[in-house]
Amino acid sequence: MQGPLVLALVAIVGLSAQAMTEQHVMVPMRDGVRLSVYLYLPDATGTWPVLYEQRYSDVTVESSKRNYRMLASKGYMVAVENFRGSQKSEGVYTGYRALSWGDQQDGYDTVAWLAKQPWSNGKIGTFGGSQAGYAQNFLAVTRPPNLVAQYMTDTGQSLFHLGYRRGGTTRRMPFQEARDPRDAISLNQAIFGHSPYSEYWHLEDVTRHWDKMTCHASRWAVGTIS
DSSP: OOOHHHHHHHHHHHHHTOOEEEEEEEEEOTTSOEEEEEEEEESSSSOEEEEEEEESSOOOSHHHHHHHHHHHHTTOEEEEEEOTTBTTOOSOOOTTGGGSSSSOOHHHHHHHHHHTSTTEEEEEEEEESTHHHHHHHHHHHHOOTTEEEEEESSOOSBHIIIIITGGGOOOOOOOTTBSSHHHHHHHHHHHHHTOSSOHHHHTTBGGGGGGGOTTOOSOOOTTTTO
């Protein structure tokens, strides 16, 4: 006998078992540096909205991969990218600076790349907290035309005030995620060399650009960008 509960369980099992493909690609930025991106694609013909996350930490641990597969099973293409200079991504690690509105705009370039892929419907939504939350704020200021939704669970707006100078004291950061330890040393030298709030920190303070953050949404439900 198949009651509503049994039918619901069958539907859930079928959803979680939906076939999908995991791919690893190196996506080129405007300066030629290639960033590591893991893609989770529904194993079916068609186009999908894209859910995009940026992190410097390892995105290949099994618990993370389960979450990405779960999101993809809902009818999305999931793209997870490591900051330049971290994990398998090429380039010099400079923390979040390559994600903002300077000469390097890695988030903007990645959104543009995702939007033109054959499996994409051109609608890109971002998600994540902490490091991925900060990254979303920087991305919002650059205003990529295909960015239609954002979901930030834990974030901040100024790395000077809420990160490297939190509490008013400059602190040494380990930056263990940097592929090259010399990048960690150079970044710490820059932080200590610009201890007062100055033009150096303007590139890491989104509060100076609230008017540009037209796609900043604090919450959205699954299906919003479909």
